[in-house]
Amino acid sequence: MALFSLPGIKISGISAAVPENREHTADYKWISVRERESLVKNIGVETRRVALKGTTTSDLCVVAAEKLLDELKWDRSEIELLIFVSQSRDYLVPTTACIIQDRLGLPHSCMAFDIGLGCSGYVYGLSVIGGMMQSGAIKKALLMVGDISTLTTCYRDKSTYPLFGDVGTVTALEYQVNAPMMHFNLQTDGSGYKALIIRDGGARNVMSRQSFEIKKIGKGIYRSHLHLELDGIEVFNFTLREVVPNVKKLLAGTGESLAAIDFVVFHQANRLINETLRKMLKLEVEKVPYSIRDFGNTSGASIPLTMIAALQEPLKRGKKRMLLSAFGVGLSWGSAIVETDSVCIPDLVEV
Numbered sequence: 001m002a003l004f005s006l007p008g009i010k011i012s013g014i015s016a017a018v019p020e021n022r023e024h025t026a027d028y029k030w031i032s033v034r035e036r037e038s039l040v041k042n043i044g045v046e047t048r049r050v051a052l053k054g055t056t057t058s059d060l061c062v063v064a065a066e067k068l069l070d071e072l073k074w075d076r077s078e079i080e081l082l083i084f085v086s087q088s089r090d091y092l093v094p095t096t097a098c099i100i101q102d103r104l105g106l107p108h109s110c111m112a113f114d115i116g117l118g119c120s121g122y123v124y125g126l127s128v129i130g131g132m133m134q135s136g137a138i139k140k141a142l143l144m145v146g147d148i149s150t151l152t153t154c155y156r157d158k159s160t161y162p163l164f165g166d167v168g169t170v171t172a173l174e175y176q177v178n179a180p181m182m183h184f185n186l187q188t189d190g191s192g193y194k195a196l197i198i199r200d201g202g203a204r205n206v207m208s209r210q211s212f213e214i215k216k217i218g219k220g221i222y223r224s225h226l227h228l229e230l231d232g233i234e235v236f237n238f239t240l241r242e243v244v245p246n247v248k249k250l251l252a253g254t255g256e257s258l259a260a261i262d263f264v265v266f267h268q269a270n271r272l273i274n275e276t277l278r279k280m281l282k283l284e285v286e287k288v289p290y291s292i293r294d295f296g297n298t299s300g301a302s303i304p305l306t307m308i309a310a311l312q313e314p315l316k317r318g319k320k321r322m323l324l325s326a327f328g329v330g331l332s333w334g335s336a337i338v339e340t341d342s343v344c345i346p347d348l349v350e351v
Contacts, residue, residue, distance in 0.1 A: 002186040002334075003253045006130040010179040013172040013344035014315075015068035016308050017060040018049040018165075018295065020350045031158050031220060039162055044271025048165035048296035050150045057088045058096050060168025060351060061144040062103050067346045068170050069104075074140065076105055081141035082112040083129050085121040085300055087329070088148040089114060100144065118196070119267050119328025120186075121145050121300025122169075123336045126324075127184045129173060136175050143171040147299040149228070152198055154214065156222035160230050163270070165296030169304040172344075185250035186334035187242065195234040196329035200225035235328065239273050243327050243335075244280045250323075250335045258283065260321060261337070263311060267326040268292040268302035277325075300326070308345055315343045 024047050025040050040046055061084070069076065084097040097112035117124050122145045129143045146168035153160040200211040205225065214224045223229065251257065264287050266274045271292060278288045289310035291302065298305050303324050307315060314320060319341045327333035
C-alpha cells in the first residue's frame with residue numbers, strides 16, 4: 001500500500017476545455033428506447049462531449065491552459081514542470097508533453113513528460129507532480145489530464161459507445177512552504193488488466209489487417225481489436241471490493257474523518273457505482289458532486305472536470321477540504337485528501 005503525504009503544494013487553479021459537439025443518449029439509435037432510458041437512469045449519462053475528427057487531447061489541454069494562465073497572470077518563463085496524463089497521446093513517439101511545452105511557449109528549462117494512465121490519472125498525477133515539487137526546487141508546474149476516449153469506441157458497441165466523453169484539463173500548482181499536506185493512498189492490481197483494454201496497436205499485438213475487423217461479441221456489441229473493450233461486471237465488482245477499503249485506510253492513516261471533508265469527488269465511472277460507494281461510506285448526497293450526466297465518463301479527467309462543473313463557486317471562495325477517489329483501467333486506483341483555498345477556476349471552455 002502506497003500511503004504517503006506531501007508538504008508544500010498549493011493548487012492555484014483548475015481549468016478545462018470540452019468539445020462544443022454534443023451527443024445525447026436519447027439519440028443513440030443502436031439500442032432500444034427502453035435501453036436508452038435504463039442507461040440514463042442507471043449509468044447516469046444524458047449527454048456527452050465528442051471531439052470532431054482531428055481534435056486531440058493536447059488541443060483541449062492547450063486551450064484550457066491558455067485560459068488558466070491568463071487568469072492567473074503567471075509568467076510562463078517561471079513554469080518548470082509539465083506533466084501530461086493521458087491514454088490518447090498525439091503520437092506513439094514523441095511524448096505529447098514536449099509538444100505542449102512548445103505550443104504554450106514554456107521555457108527550455110521546463111521538464112515535460114507523459115504518464116500513460118486512465119481513470120486513476122488525476123490522483124496519481126497529483127502525487128507525482130507534488131513529489132517532484134515538495135523540495136521547493138520547482139516553484140510552478142502544470143498537470144494536464146485528459147482523453148479523447150470516444151476515438152476508440154465503436155458505435156455498434158452498446159457497452160462502451162454511449163458512456164464516454166472527451167475533455168482536457170489543467171491544474172496549476174505552486175510550491176508554498178506553509179501549504180496544507182496532501183495525503184495519498186495509491187494501489188494497483190495488474191492481474192485485472194484485461195477488464196479495460198484495447199488489444200491491438202501496441203508492441204504486444206502490433207496492428208495488422210485483422211486488427212480492423214469488426215466482430216460480434218454479444219447482443220448489441222460489435223467491435224474490433226482497436227476498440228476499447230470493457231468488462232462491466234469485473235469493473236463493478238473490483239470497484240465495490242477495493243475503493244471503500246482504500247478510502248478508509250487513507251483516513252485511518254492520516255487521522256482524518258469524513259465529517260471534516262467538505263466534498264468527496266469520485267471518478268465519474270457511472271452513477272450506480274458512485275451511489276453505491278456513497279452509501280457504503282455513509283456520505284450525505286450534498287457532499288458527492290457529479291458531472292457524468294452532462295459529460296459522460298471522462299476517464300482520468302473526470303475529477304478535475306467535476307470540480308469545475310459542480311464545485312466552481314464553493315472552491316473559488318475560501319478553504320475547502322476534499323477527498324478525491326479514482327479507480328479503473330489498470331487495474332489502478334487511489335485516493336487523496338487535499339485542501340484548497342480560493343482556487344482560480346475559469347468558466348468551462350468550449351472548443
